[in-house]
Amino acid sequence: MGQAKGFNVAVVGATGAVGQQMIQTLENRNFPIAKLTLLSSARSAGKTVTYKGEEITIQEAKPESFEGIDIALFSAGGSVSLELAPEAAKRGAICVDNTSAFRMDPNVPLVVPEVNEADLHQHNGIIANPNCSxxxxxxxxxxxxxxxxxxxxxxxxxxxxxxxxxxxxxxxxxxxxxxxxxxxxxxxxxxxxxxxxxxxxxxxxxxxxxxxxxxxxxxxxxxxxxxxxxxxxxxxxxxxxxxxxxxxxxxxxxxxxxxxxxxxxxxxxxxxxxxxxxxxxxxxxxxxxxxxxxxxxxxxxxxxxxxxxxxxxxxxxxxxxxxxxNLLKGAAWNSVQIAESLIKLGLVK
Missing domain, CATH: 3.30.360.10 (Dihydrodipicolinate Reductase; domain 2)
Incomplete structure (x- = not known):
């Protein structure tokens, strides 16, 4: 599971429209993943999603789900992000959040890589993805x-x-x-x-x-x-x-x-x-x-x-x-792009 192999990535809200696009975008970009963890609410847990021809079972998102995760992409609604992103960050994951929960928080960078990639240096474990429009x-x-x-x-x-x-x-x-x-x-x-x-x-x-x-x-x-x-x-x-x-x-x-x-x-x-x-x-x-x-x-x-x-x-x-x-640049692709920028800037441990 060394660095050369890639990073441990979690997608929260894996069954939603944006979550699905995130998984697809990670695959299309050939994102360097060692292990992909798919998380959702209890009612979607147990479903499977195919990633690069491999069936991955979706698990219920809990604070302990983020042990050992390097990058967590969130798109499961603001209340889920407010509850779990700080827990994920506490466990060392960098969270890219696609809800409005943290966007206007002065301690959270709000990033579009083409515009303000340098703001990623100021992150405290959570980065907000702006509104699609x-x-x-x-x-x-x-x-x-x-x-x-x-x-x-x-x-x-x-x-x-x-x-x-x-x-x-x-x-x-x-x-x-x-x-x-x-x-x-x-x-x-x-x-x-x-x-x-x-x-x-x-x-x-x-x-x-x-x-x-x-x-x-x-x-x-x-x-x-x-x-x-x-x-x-x-x-x-x-x-x-x-x-x-x-x-x-x-x-x-x-x-x-x-x-x-x-x-x-x-x-x-x-x-x-x-x-x-x-x-x-x-x-x-x-x-x-x-x-x-x-x-x-x-x-x-x-x-x-x-x-x-x-x-x-x-x-x-x-x-x-x-x-x-709006589901790609407006959501999934901008999130994955932020993750790519984090790697490029050497911000992911």
């Missing part, structure tokens, strides 16, 4: 910030239902069938399972993701606002978000308006910058109707950017369209 936006904005400065961001999102889990994908499919066949249906999941009312998602757009706060913004919108400032180390950055759920299974889209510090920059310079940016694929040729779409980004790790143009009234303002697979 925040991740793809900051990957597209960071190269712009580095070269031209950034002082304002206004984003409207077009988010896929898989962000609410497999049950939401099922609900979208069932409602679509019901409407096409003229049958009745009763919404039960979206916009928020635990909220008072539920609305149709098929052939509809719901301007609510997560619950509303007293300021009129939803939690999802506040996550994008606060996380962007933290990841970019720009507490004074002006950010506003409107988050909308649309009837797409996988792949979040975003319309992003941003203002830079430097005058006299044109859209072609921003395009050239993003064409060579890490983790970004530029798809931007209006004359040929080339632009990113969620249907084309499923199963891909990158962030796709297009429709880059100067604002017509503000010379420092620009618009762009950003699309990414």
């Amino acid at each position: 925040t991740i793809q936006m900051v990957v597209a904005l960071e190269p712009v910030r580095q070269k031209y400065g950034l002082n304002k961001v206004i984003v409207s999102t077009y988010q896929a239902v898989s962000g609410s889990g497999a049950v939401a994908i099922e609900e979208l499919a069932e409602q679509t069938k019901a409407i096409v066949n003229g049958e009745n249906f009763e919404p039960k999941i979206l916009p928020v399972k635990s909220d008072k009312k539920h609305y149709q998602i098929a052939f509809n757009a719901i301007p609510q993701i997560d619950k509303f706060q007293d300021n009129g913004f939803t939690y999802e919108e506040m996550k994008m606002i606060n996380e962007t400032k933290k990841i970019m180390h720009l507490p004074e950055l002006s950010v506003a978000a409107t988050c909308v759920r649309i009837p797409v299974a996988t792949g979040h889209s975003e319309s992003v308006y941003f203002e830079i510090d430097q005058p006299g920059v044109n859209a072609s310079e921003i395009k050239a910058l993003l064409e060579n940016a890490p983790g970004v694929v530029l798809q931007d040729d209006p004359s040929e109707q080339v632009y990113p779409m969620p249907a084309d980004c499923v199963g891909k790790n990158d962030v796709f950017v297009g429709r880059i143009r100067n604002d017509l009234d503000n010379e420092k303002g620009f618009h762009m369209w950003v699309v990414s697979d």
Whole structure:
């Protein structure tokens, strides 16, 4: 089990949509694993998952499950992370947490490797993976910030239902069938399972993701606002978000308006910058109707950017369209990428 052989890795929430993608991503990346431990709630324990042709039995996640684990990837809900990540860290594991539990904790780095990989040096055993819609936006904005400065961001999102889990994908499919066949249906999941009312998602757009706060913004919108400032180390950055759920299974889209510090920059310079940016694929040729779409980004790790143009009234303002697979770059791939960065930086014992 020496270092050359790899690391002992645990995935918590192994049966969920993101947990499944994490396992798949570890396999696709040929991540250096000596032993893979799959953990979940008691009700999923005993199920098996195939990793590199080998059947692995899922065990119930308990504090002692993390003895001897080097890296633990968490995606089993905030309450599980709050309970078990500190226990795992106490036992020497470095936790990469995909819930919102620790994101705004000042002692926990919130990391997108293309943007703020160096923050990993500050970890105290727990690293937070940002919200899916925040991740793809900051990957597209960071190269712009580095070269031209950034002082304002206004984003409207077009988010896929898989962000609410497999049950939401099922609900979208069932409602679509019901409407096409003229049958009745009763919404039960979206916009928020635990909220008072539920609305149709098929052939509809719901301007609510997560619950509303007293300021009129939803939690999802506040996550994008606060996380962007933290990841970019720009507490004074002006950010506003409107988050909308649309009837797409996988792949979040975003319309992003941003203002830079430097005058006299044109859209072609921003395009050239993003064409060579890490983790970004530029798809931007209006004359040929080339632009990113969620249907084309499923199963891909990158962030796709297009429709880059100067604002017509503000010379420092620009618009762009950003699309990414919310289960991959928005969750599983960013988590595994953080783990790869930890190894690269020599932070895993």
